[in-house]
Amino acid sequence: MAFYEHVVIARQDISPQQAEALNEQLKALIEENGGHIAKIEYWGLRNLTYRI
Numbered sequence: 001m002a003f004y005e006h007v008v009i010a011r012q013d014i015s016p017q018q019a020e021a022l023n024e025q026l027k028a029l030i031e032e033n034g035g036h037i038a039k040i041e042y043w044g045l046r047n048l049t050y051r052i
Contacts, residue, residue, distance in 0.1 A: 003038065012047055019045060 010022060027037055 001036075009048075009052075012045075014045070016045065 006026075008022065008026065010019065014022070023040070023042070027040075030037060
């Protein structure tokens, strides 16, 4: 099985609870479609250097 790495970029004004909820939604989406999550690393909330 191939392994894929993803990084999620969200709005900078979300709370840690909202970030956790987003993480759970993405995890559920992957598992509903037959995927398996081997590892989750939470990097915390950070600001980007430049606006997107």
